[in-house]
Amino acid sequence: MKRFLILQLRPESDAADDEFAAILNKCALDTARVHRVRLDRETLPSTLDVSIYAGVIVGGGPGCVSDPAETKSDLDARTEAQILALMPQIIARDHPFMGCCYGLGILAHHLGGEVSKARYGEAVGPTDCRLTPEAQSDPLTAGLDNNFQAFVGHKEAVQALPPGCVHLLASDPCPIQMIRYGQNVYATQFHPEADAGDFERRIRIYRNHGYFPPEQADALIELCHAATVTEPGEILRRFAARYG
Numbered sequence: 001m002k003r004f005l006i007l008q009l010r011p012e013s014d015a016a017d018d019e020f021a022a023i024l025n026k027c028a029l030d031t032a033r034v035h036r037v038r039l040d041r042e043t044l045p046s047t048l049d050v051s052i053y054a055g056v057i058v059g060g061g062p063g064c065v066s067d068p069a070e071t072k073s074d075l076d077a078r079t080e081a082q083i084l085a086l087m088p089q090i091i092a093r094d095h096p097f098m099g100c101c102y103g104l105g106i107l108a109h110h111l112g113g114e115v116s117k118a119r120y121g122e123a124v125g126p127t128d129c130r131l132t133p134e135a136q137s138d139p140l141t142a143g144l145d146n147n148f149q150a151f152v153g154h155k156e157a158v159q160a161l162p163p164g165c166v167h168l169l170a171s172d173p174c175p176i177q178m179i180r181y182g183q184n185v186y187a188t189q190f191h192p193e194a195d196a197g198d199f200e201r202r203i204r205i206y207r208n209h210g211y212f213p214p215e216q217a218d219a220l221i222e223l224c225h226a227a228t229v230t231e232p233g234e235i236l237r238r239f240a241a242r243y244g
Contacts, residue, residue, distance in 0.1 A: 002054040004034045004240065009061030009079045009102060011040040015205045019059050022193040026233040027057075027240035039079040050089055055096030055184075055243040058083060058103035060191060062209060064156045065105035066116045084110060090185060096243040098236070099187035101154055104179070107187040113162030120157035120174040124203060124212050124220055126227035127152045127171050127190065129178075135168040138180060140238045148231040150177070150190035151199045151224065153211055157189065178235075186239065192232040199224045 006023060010016040016038055024030065035053065037044065050056055063076035072080070083103075087110040090097050099107050105115045126149045135141040158176040161167050169178035169188070178188045194202070200221045207217045 001033070001244070002052065003032075004029065004244065005050070005053040005056045006034050006036045006059070007044075007056065007083060008036065008038045008059045009040065009063065009083075010038075010059065011062075011075060012205055015202060016040075016059075018198060018201050018205075019193065022195070022198045023057060023059065023236070026193045026236040028237055029240055029244070033244065039082055040075055043078075044082050044086070046085075048086065050086060050095050051093065055098065055239065056086065056090065057239075058097075058099045058106065059193070060101035060103075062206075063102065064117070065102070065109045066156045080106070091181065094182035094184050096239070097185045097187075098192075098239050100193060101152075101189060101191055104158060104176075104187035104189050105156060107179070107181065107185065108158040108162045108165075108176075111162040111164065111181065113165075114159040115156055116159055117156045118159060120159065120176070121155050122152040122157075122173050122189075124153035124199075125223050126150065126229060127173060127177075129169045129171045129190065129231075132167050132170060134166050135178075138166070138168055139242055140180075140186060140235050141168050141178070144231045144234065149227045149229050150188075150192070150232045151194045151196075151227075151229055152190045153202075154189060155211075184243070188232070188235070190232055192236040195229055195233065196224045196227065 130147045165179040207214045
């Protein structure tokens with residue numbers, strides 16, 4: 001049985017470990033079913049063949065695809081380059097892929113879509129998503145509630161549907177919340193792995209990273225616990241079940 005490749009970009013160990021545990025939980029996978037790679041510590045082989053994996057899952061991170069190259073840290077530039085290097089074979093083979101938040105920017109950028117901070121950034125917390133007509137027949141979204149909440153927090157966003165993509169989920173603050181390319185390549189702007197507890201811990205870790213005024217952390221945590229976030233985790237569970 002093939003494993004899933006989980007690529008992480010968070011340099012903070014507590015945040016990376018927490019995200020990894022959340023992905024395993026929502027996917028209903030144990031550690032034997034995955035190959036975890038922290039790109040802040042490891043380098044992917046240039047000869048890596050993604051077909052040895054059941055699928056590829058890319059987590060979130062503090063970097064922005066749209067930042068100018070001269071302003072990116074060496075770490076952000078290196079991790080971004082490694083993931084982008086995998087995208088040609090993922091797209092060519094229509095290999096199962098799930099990009100979470102940062103992973104949407106990677107996919108859209110590779111496909112020639114516009115990723116920028118011009119519009120559609122979202123503050124940390126819950127957002128209201130809705131299914132598009134195309135989502136009614138997609139195996140990862142069919143039968144979900146037509147309207148549901150998900151956790152977000154991003155400075156950049158996809159400005160318009162990238163060429164060749166199917167639009168699956170939208171929200172008023174950020175129209176592109178989930179897309180599919182081909183039959184098996186997916187990405188979400190929201191964090192499908194995160195529940196309220198996950199986001200509380202993430203808020204505490206990133207309270208001084210510029211996503212929100214630090215003094216708002218407690219109010220944001222309260223807002224997260226007041227939200228009802230169930231469907232995003234089901235999307236991730238379906239991805240793992242379908243391709244595992």
